[in-house]
Amino acid sequence: MKIELLCTGEEVLSGQIVDTNAAWFADTLMNHGLELQRKTTVGDRMEDLVSTFQDRSHYADVILVNGGLGPTTDDLSAEAAARALGVELVENAGWREHLEDWFTKRGRSIPASNYKQCLIPDCAVLVDNPIGSAPGFRIYLNDCWLFFTPGVPSEFKRMIEEQFLPFIKSEFGINESTRLHKLVTIGHGESTLADQLAVIDIPEGITLGFRPSAPHVEIKVFGRGEAAINAMPAYIGKIKNTLGTAVVTERFPSIALEVHTLLQGSGKTIAIAESCTGGLLTSQLVEFPGSSDYLVQGLVTYANTAKEKILGVQGATLKQHGAVSIETAAEMALGVRASSDADFALSTTGIAGPDGGTKEKPVGLVVIALADKQQCWVQAINLTIRTRTLVRVMSCAVALDMLRRRLMDENPIVDYPFIPRTEERIL
Amino acid sequence: MKIELLCTGEEVLSGQIVDTNAAWFADTLMNHGLELQRKTTVGDRMEDLVSTFQDRSHYADVILVNGGLGPTTDDLSAEAAARALGVELVENAGWREHLEDWFTKRGRSIPASNYKQCLIPDCAVLVDNPIGSAPGFRIYLNDCWLFFTPGVPSEFKRMIEEQFLPFIKSEFGINESTRLHKLVTIGHGESTLADQLAVIDIPEGITLGFRPSAPHVEIKVFGRGEAAINAMPAYIGKIKNTLGTAVVTERFPSIALEVHTLLQGSGKTIAIAESCTGGLLTSQLVEFPGSSDYLVQGLVTYANTAKEKILGVQGATLKQHGAVSIETAAEMALGVRASSDADFALSTTGIAGPDGGTKEKPVGLVVIALADKQQCWVQAINLTIRTRTLVRVMSCAVALDMLRRRLMDENPIVDYPFIPRTEERIL
Numbered sequence A, B: 001m002k003i004e005l006l007c008t009g010e011e012v013l014s015g016q017i018v019d020t021n022a023a024w025f026a027d028t029l030m031n032h033g034l035e036l037q038r039k040t041t042v043g044d045r046m047e048d049l050v051s052t053f054q055d056r057s058h059y060a061d062v063i064l065v066n067g068g069l070g071p072t073t074d075d076l077s078a079e080a081a082a083r084a085l086g087v088e089l090v091e092n093a094g095w096r097e098h099l100e101d102w103f104t105k106r107g108r109s110i111p112a113s114n115y116k117q118c119l120i121p122d123c124a125v126l127v128d129n130p131i132g133s134a135p136g137f138r139i140y141l142n143d144c145w146l147f148f149t150p151g152v153p154s155e156f157k158r159m160i161e162e163q164f165l166p167f168i169k170s171e172f173g174i175n176e177s178t179r180l181h182k183l184v185t186i187g188h189g190e191s192t193l194a195d196q197l198a199v200i201d202i203p204e205g206i207t208l209g210f211r212p213s214a215p216h217v218e219i220k221v222f223g224r225g226e227a228a229i230n231a232m233p234a235y236i237g238k239i240k241n242t243l244g245t246a247v248v249t250e251r252f253p254s255i256a257l258e259v260h261t262l263l264q265g266s267g268k269t270i271a272i273a274e275s276c277t278g279g280l281l282t283s284q285l286v287e288f289p290g291s292s293d294y295l296v297q298g299l300v301t302y303a304n305t306a307k308e309k310i311l312g313v314q315g316a317t318l319k320q321h322g323a324v325s326i327e328t329a330a331e332m333a334l335g336v337r338a339s340s341d342a343d344f345a346l347s348t349t350g351i352a353g354p355d356g357g358t359k360e361k362p363v364g365l366v367v368i369a370l371a372d373k374q375q376c377w378v379q380a381i382n383l384t385i386r387t388r389t390l391v392r393v394m395s396c397a398v399a400l401d402m403l404r405r406r407l408m409d410e411n412p413i414v415d416y417p418f419i420p421r422t423e424e425r426i427l
Helices: A020-031 A046-057 A077-085 A093-105 A112-118 A153-171 A190-197 A226-246 A255-266 A280-286 A304-311 A315-321 A326-340 A388-407 B020-031 B046-057 B077-085 B093-105 B112-118 B153-171 B190-197 B226-246 B255-266 B280-286 B304-311 B315-321 B326-340 B388-407
Strands: A003-008 A036-042 A062-066 A089-091 A119-121 A125-127 A136-141 A144-149 A178-186 A206-213 A216-224 A247-249 A270-274 A295-301 A344-350 A365-371 A376-382 A421-426 B003-008 B036-042 B062-066 B089-091 B119-121 B125-127 B136-141 B144-149 B178-186 B206-213 B216-224 B247-249 B270-274 B295-301 B344-350 B365-371 B376-382 B421-426
Touching: A003 A020, A003 A046, A020 A036, A020 A062, A020 A153, A020 A216, A036 A046, A046 A062, A046 A077, A046 A136, A046 A144, A062 A153, A077 A089, A077 A119, A077 A136, A077 A144, A093 A112, A112 A119, A119 A136, A125 A144, A136 A153, A144 A153, A178 A226, A178 A255, A178 A388, A190 A206, A190 A216, A190 A226, A206 A226, A216 A226, A226 A247, A247 A255, A247 A388, A255 A280, A255 A388, A270 A280, A270 A326, A280 A295, A280 A388, A280 B280, A295 A304, A295 A326, A295 B304, A304 A315, A304 A326, A304 B295, A304 B326, A315 A326, A326 A344, A326 A365, A326 A376, A326 A421, A326 B304, A344 A388, A365 A388, A376 A388, B003 B020, B003 B046, B020 B036, B020 B062, B020 B153, B020 B216, B036 B046, B046 B062, B046 B077, B046 B136, B046 B144, B062 B153, B077 B089, B077 B119, B077 B136, B077 B144, B093 B112, B112 B119, B119 B136, B125 B144, B136 B153, B144 B153, B178 B226, B178 B255, B178 B388, B190 B206, B190 B216, B190 B226, B206 B226, B216 B226, B226 B247, B247 B255, B247 B388, B255 B280, B255 B388, B270 B280, B270 B326, B280 B295, B280 B388, B295 B304, B295 B326, B304 B315, B304 B326, B315 B326, B326 B344, B326 B365, B326 B376, B326 B421, B344 B388, B365 B388, B376 B388
Parallel strands: A003 A036, A003 A062, A062 A144, A270 A295, A270 A344, B003 B036, B003 B062, B062 B144, B270 B295, B270 B344
Antiparallel strands: A036 B036, A089 A119, A125 A136, A136 A144, A178 A216, A178 A247, A206 A216, A295 B295, A344 A365, A365 A376, A376 A421, B089 B119, B125 B136, B136 B144, B178 B216, B178 B247, B206 B216, B344 B365, B365 B376, B376 B421
């Protein structure tokens, strides 16, 4: 089945709006074992829309059209669909009633411009939009289904999941069951993961995909058909055995959300002292509602005086070993834990670049420590040849992984093939 | 002139790589007064590429093809271009020499796969790539120029600026001079900015554009031709008069970079105490190299105990007024400034949501304070009906704007039409 995506709208074309719908759509198709063949973006010009509907319908089996169903004059999709078919726009009485009902319930009268949204091409099939004023619809043109959806991401996504996917599965007789399982890794490259997994026989009907998104590489295991789905648990077990410590979460899209959830469940608290990551580590946890349950404090101590005064790092330590050292990182973690009486503490100190490196302590050198009430684990990692942003992002991932392992009663310090460790110490 | 963009590659099509080249290209064209008409993305399939080159060349005057020039087997653009023209690929002797020279100078021999990159269609014109191994080239097909560039963003951008734009300007006789000036605003909506500016007469040859990107809305003033360019300074002056306090920077893309630069230039230091923004404010400054010059410390004090212990907020203040209050925000800023002896301090405390709100203190209520060695300015703003992320992002922008105004000797507290202020106090 040849599926194409057609996005409309000047804001998308001009790059004013980043086209997240398109990436989400392609990814969602892949999660259902379907493939996007082509993506076209056109502006709000009638002749472009009409000719594109007509042209592409000769190549594709299904075209998902996104956008242009709003109430304003530059929303042209319904009119263009009617012209491509050579029919008139007609008012859909059911949708008009639905809209009037919706506004009446809220004590408002329906704005005149919204009546435009009740017009769909004659012989089009209405597609329900459960959360917006613009209905979707589908038309059949040159042996191709064109499926129209609004551009608003929440409406678009819901209609794809509830309407579009069931429709094409039924229309094209795709009734095989499928299953997708994702494993999120850190510290490995896409190709080294692929190479490691190449030695395991893949059961028939299962495909593997890799999706890098710093600091993670996501592994997608896709099974098509009953036999493949039944073979998945054993196969996933082998993947995990082979990759060892690389997999950091299977249930969430990020290690930060995994750690957030583990912390919430543990009833334990945490304090954070950051230098080179500059608030990013704390910020990654604060992003999640409920983080106030466990986060006591996060301190960004850039200046040495702040490290001494707030964290209680010894002046002698800073003088003898420097701010980026195993000793300083350890004292930062121990200091912030003790002063907050939290169960755990994390600290980072390093040289994020692009300046400030020396031969002995190059840009990309980061020292990370995890302390609990008994022990303190410290490691120095080498993130050279990364941008300043990437140094900070990768450092946060390693720090979170140390805490994650501790929460799981595993050794907090492990090898990451793509993140060389230059030193480690347990106090 | 009809310009289209054609992106190739499965990673782009499948959404594994977010297509930043496309948005950048459209934006860059606009900055030169040119308009992108259509964007097409196809996978690595020969017949799709060939038919798309042929089809679109009938509509467009110029097609910028991006990607597919690498050394691997799924890089098909040069071969597809040759097939579309009905010619052979031929080795470009000059590029071969250039590549051999490049590798020899680095003491390496040229990998076999790189020889493929010396092949371009017969009768194509080579386009120099000053920083990569894949040359660009252009071909003329059905009265349309197809201009081929590599997908690597740094190479792509440089070739667009140094080769593509001069080429089409000369080819299509565009020799009018143009100028673009950007004004970055906060606290206003796109349409209210447009409405406010609608009352000013726009000089002939000047166009206005708006680009929302939270927390900013960027205003683009584009002038075409000498007369328009000469009229720009006066017109921009009128815009700034009309918008009053909305414009936060004209020289940088974000208020954070403006404040970073002002701080660096001032020789002053800053300390930050964050609650609801949870490290984001500190992190936005740490993003810039050199922030260690002025940032003494950034403290995220989520728990009340941390506010008391680290910032010296009075237990009685927390008890009487609550953590989200004018009084607490002021004590946070005063406390972190005093303990660090920084010249300035910023503090934030609020309810980022989605839970935790009450009728009196709803989700979206944020209190922000700025302290210097003499005074403290505090304001409570109302960011209801925003997501948790947006509450945090907008709060940071307001905090930065307070500091920016203070650094410019202006009143730190001003009205933002889209961010209602519910309370203010100067101590």
